[in-house]
Amino acid sequence: MKLTHHISSIITDFTEDVIMRFNSAKQIIDVITSSQSFSYQYNGNEVIVRSGGNDAHKIALDNGRAVNIITIDSKDVQKISYDSDGRMKQILLEHEGVVRSISTFFYAGGNLDYVLVEIKDDERLDSKYIFEYTNFKTDARTQSFQFFNESILGNFVPVTLRGSSSFNLPSKMIYVRKINNYDYKYATVYEYTYTMSPANGSVIGMSTKYTVQTKGGPIVITDNVNIASTCP
Numbered sequence: 001m002k003l004t005h006h007i008s009s010i011i012t013d014f015t016e017d018v019i020m021r022f023n024s025a026k027q028i029i030d031v032i033t034s035s036q037s038f039s040y041q042y043n044g045n046e047v048i049v050r051s052g053g054n055d056a057h058k059i060a061l062d063n064g065r066a067v068n069i070i071t072i073d074s075k076d077v078q079k080i081s082y083d084s085d086g087r088m089k090q091i092l093l094e095h096e097g098v099v100r101s102i103s104t105f106f107y108a109g110g111n112l113d114y115v116l117v118e119i120k121d122d123e124r125l126d127s128k129y130i131f132e133y134t135n136f137k138t139d140a141r142t143q144s145f146q147f148f149n150e151s152i153l154g155n156f157v158p159v160t161l162r163g164s165s166s167f168n169l170p171s172k173m174i175y176v177r178k179i180n181n182y183d184y185k186y187a188t189v190y191e192y193t194y195t196m197s198p199a200n201g202s203v204i205g206m207s208t209k210y211t212v213q214t215k216g217g218p219i220v221i222t223d224n225v226n227i228a229s230t231c232p
Contacts, residue, residue, distance in 0.1 A: 028160055047161070059161065066161040086164040087112075110167035126178040127187075133168040136194060142169060142203050169194065169203070188212050195226070 021030040031038045038056075041048040047066075049057035060068035065086065069078040079092040091103040102118045115129040136142070173190040188210055195205030205226040212219045 026160075059157070061161065064161070065163045066157055069157065082163050083107075088163050112166045128176050128178075130174040130176065131166075131170050132172040133166065134171045134192075134194065136169040136203055138165050138167060138169055169206075 019030070019032045020028055021032075023029050027040070027042055029040050036051065039050045041050065045061040047059040047061065048055055049059065055072050058070040058072060059066045063086075065080070065082060067080050067082075069080070071077075075096045077094045079094065081089045081091075083089045087107060088105045090105065092099055093101040093103075099120055101120060104116045104118075106113045106116070111133050112131050114131060117127045117129070119126055170192050172192065175188040175190070177187045190208055190210040193207045193209075194203045195207070196202065197204045205224065208223040208225070210221050210223070212221065
């Protein structure tokens, strides 16, 4: 599968190709962009993620899903649990055995409803990701459009190892950050629209408009992603 990114804003305007390669077992083996690359080496229930020619992460699998992620050049460990439907339930981020953050996933109607991220060192930094959805159904080709997990997991974890995805493609993601023990403040709003194939009506692209709130006022950025070839 090949994705093409075009990102434009008042700060930057560039196009980036993202190429994903799969093996005969439909396991992702490479993610290559103009700025970085990841390769994936499978050995039973373990995956080694390499970046820049070095081992970067070690992912332990259970039933084909990532359950333990070690960042090799640090002492960070992510421990992931799933519900009975194979969907992410919780991610614990530990550093030297101490829990630093807890991300808890909540679902409604077959879709991810919101994610609550609790920062154990400072509750004032807690945040929430809230989702709204389209009527477009997620399939093997379009599940890669669901980028929201990257904010929590990191972009090196293949979507194919993250458990079941939402039934529908998102229309909006709202990121809010706690400013005291009771209130949340809007920080960033992501709005998603989709491009359809005139040949068969399938989704072939996604545009993201996200508004970032800054002290100097909002910054609006657009990110256009197109599938350039068919996924296996």
